[in-house]
Amino acid sequence: MAESAVQTNPKLRSQFLDVTYVNNKTGHEVVALKNINLTIEEGEFICIVGPSGCGKTTFLNTVIGFIKPSNGSILLDNKKIEGPGRDRSMVFQSPSLLPWRNVLENVMYGVELQKRATPEIKKLAVDYIEMVGLKGFEKHYPHELSGGMQQRVNLARALTVDPSLLLLDEPFSALDAQTREFMQQELLRIWSETKKTSIFITHQIDEAVYLADRVFVFGARPGHLVDDIKIEIDRPRDLKIKRDPHFLKYVDHIWGLIENESSKQGFDS
Amino acid sequence: MKKEDAISIGKINHKPRKISKNQRNFIISTVSVITFLVIWELVSYYKVINPLFISSPLSIVEAAATLFVDPAYWNHIGVSAYEFTFGFLLALMIGIPIGIFAGWNQIFNAVINPFVSALYVTPKVALLPIIIIAFGIGITSKIVVVFLMAFFPIVMSAQKAMSTLDQNLIKAARSFTATEFQIFRTIALPSTVPFLLNGIRLGLGQGLIAIVVGEMYASTAGIGYHLTHAGQNLKTAEMFVGVAVIAISGVLLTGIIGLIEKRFSSWKPE
Ligand SMILES: Nc1ncnc2c1ncn2[C@@H]1O[C@H](COP(=O)(O)OP(=O)(O)OP(=O)(O)O)[C@@H](O)[C@H]1O
Numbered sequence: 001m002a003e004s005a006v007q008t009n010p011k012l013r014s015q016f017l018d019v020t021y022v023n024n025k026t027g028h029e030v031v032a033l034k035n036i037n038l039t040i041e042e043g044e045f046i047c048i049v050g051p052s053g054c055g056k057t058t059f060l061n062t063v064i065g066f067i068k069p070s071n072g073s074i075l076l077d078n079k080k081i082e083g084p085g086r087d088r089s090m091v092f093q094s095p096s097l098l099p100w101r102n103v104l105e106n107v108m109y110g111v112e113l114q115k116r117a118t119p120e121i122k123k124l125a126v127d128y129i130e131m132v133g134l135k136g137f138e139k140h141y142p143h144e145l146s147g148g149m150q151q152r153v154n155l156a157r158a159l160t161v162d163p164s165l166l167l168l169d170e171p172f173s174a175l176d177a178q179t180r181e182f183m184q185q186e187l188l189r190i191w192s193e194t195k196k197t198s199i200f201i202t203h204q205i206d207e208a209v210y211l212a213d214r215v216f217v218f219g220a221r222p223g224h225l226v227d228d229i230k231i232e233i234d235r236p237r238d239l240k241i242k243r244d245p246h247f248l249k250y251v252d253h254i255w256g257l258i259e260n261e262s263s264k265q266g267f268d269s
Numbered sequence: 270m271k272k273e274d275a276i277s278i279g280k281i282n283h284k285p286r287k288i289s290k291n292q293r294n295f296i297i298s299t300v301s302v303i304t305f306l307v308i309w310e311l312v313s314y315y316k317v318i319n320p321l322f323i324s325s326p327l328s329i330v331e332a333a334a335t336l337f338v339d340p341a342y343w344n345h346i347g348v349s350a351y352e353f354t355f356g357f358l359l360a361l362m363i364g365i366p367i368g369i370f371a372g373w374n375q376i377f378n379a380v381i382n383p384f385v386s387a388l389y390v391t392p393k394v395a396l397l398p399i400i401i402i403a404f405g406i407g408i409t410s411k412i413v414v415v416f417l418m419a420f421f422p423i424v425m426s427a428q429k430a431m432s433t434l435d436q437n438l439i440k441a442a443r444s445f446t447a448t449e450f451q452i453f454r455t456i457a458l459p460s461t462v463p464f465l466l467n468g469i470r471l472g473l474g475q476g477l478i479a480i481v482v483g484e485m486y487a488s489t490a491g492i493g494y495h496l497t498h499a500g501q502n503l504k505t506a507e508m509f510v511g512v513a514v515i516a517i518s519g520v521l522l523t524g525i526i527g528l529i530e531k532r533f534s535s536w537k538p539e
């Protein structure tokens with residue numbers, strides 16, 4: 001493991017990463033992440049699973065540059081992450097569309113802030129809107145969309161800035177089963193076309209196994225990396241694969257790990 | 270255009286019903302007002318209450334007809350309108366930037382907040398005696414009173430709007446490397462519009478009160494001045510004409526704000 005880290009030139013590397021939240025009123029400390037060591041290669045699709053509160057969002061927030069590690073560091077393209085950058089974009093867990101902008105204006109928001117809004121990019125934005133299945137809704141306002149449609153706008157917005165690292169925090173959690181599977185396929189299609197390194201958080205284990213090259217299993221108290229599982233299933237992956245025994249073995253294995261972690265965690269929070 | 274889009278996603282039949290609902294409410298309101306006027310007229314006609322106190326709709330219309338052909342009355346209206354416009358615009362031009370900046374910058378907020386909070390609850394008309402001494406009984410003192418009364422609701426609303434910004438939006442903007450100024454322009458400013466318009470509406474009401482009270486207290490012209498004299502000389506109908514002029518101005522100005530609101534919040538759910 002240490003050897004391969006020296007040989008390869010990873011896209012992202014987390015070294016001895018600790019993140020501690022300090023409540024500025026009480027001074028109370030919560031260790032959200034403890035000693036996270038991992039590497040992600042260029043073009044890899046990574047899924048993170050783990051019980052609620054184990055620090056998945058915290059990890060992404062550290063990668064996007066919102067949170068400073070209390071110890072250790074994260075290197076992106078061998079450069080230490082010090083704050084948000086144009087090379088990353090994030091699809092947030094909570095809705096974050098501007099209510100007074102229509103779908104197209106929202107999708108353009110990221111590039112607009114980066115002063116890169118050209119007519120070509122606008123065409124790209126329209127393409128992504130179509131790709132996430134919202135063609136014809138360009139002029140609609142967020143309140144006219146369902147929660148799942150809003151999440152898809154978020155995805156289109158994150159893709160339009162054309163990041164080299166895409167961070168997705170439970171982007172499909174508000175979708176119904178059919179749309180979810182459709183979006184999983186679409187995301188894989190977009191990913192195979194663009195080969196953007198992606199980190200995807202989900203609570204659905206079969207979603208993780210279906211999408212990922214590797215699945216990171218996080219445990220809680222404090223948040224730590226429990227396992228790093230390589231998913232050796234050929235691509236392109238058909239949805240039918242989800243009923244394959246080979247696929248289900250991965251799912252079972254990860255289930256076991258998370259169950260074990262959850263039982264350690266208990267319900268005392 | 271937008272409305273039609275909205276209908277196409279499945280709100281068919283929604284619009285026609287809404288119109289008839291509006292029409293129904295309008296008819297109810299009209300009937301309610303007419304009933305009120307008729308009762309007023311009858312109460313006055315049969316002297317249930319002394320007409321000297323309550324006048325009557327017909328005599329008010331009569332008084333209005335004579336007053337509105339009198340250039341002197343138009344002069345009173347002009348003076349009041351001038352005082353109000355000047356004072357109110359001043360309150361907008363100074364109040365909005367100060368409120369927005371206070372909501373954005375904590376240090377500036379700490380500097381001005383004690384004064385704004387204290388003066389917001391102070392009845393500004395209590396300062397009238399001193400304002401009259403300082404600015405005279407002419408137009409200037411009324412402008413100052415209108416300004417003072419309208420200023421604080423406007424500042425407070427702008428301030429409040431800025432402090433209730435959606436942190437999720439700010440997080441998203443920051444993830445796209447937004448600068449503070451970009452966040453201000455694309456999130457903070459648009460978020461303030463509905464709050465601001467509310468504050469402006471409050472300020473408007475306060476400004477109208479200021480005009481009347483200011484002119485009542487000490488003045489040489491204006492609707493409030495005319496109204497006071499009419500009252501003192503028991504010309505109740507003329508007094509009511511003044512009240513009506515102010516009320517109608519208030520309704521019209523609030524209507525204009527409503528239109529502005531519509532223009533700025535066309536994205537909002539109905
Ligand atoms: N801003 C914060 N201040 C203090 N503690 C926080 C903060 N954000 C998260 N935490 C704590 O850090 C831990 C990890 O939270 P995080 O949101 O990263 O979990 P998560 O794995 O994303 O959970 P979920 O699956 O429910 O989204 C939790 O114990 C949480 O209470």
Ligand SMILES: [Mg+2]
Nearest residue numbers: 056057058093
């Ligand atoms: Mg989370």
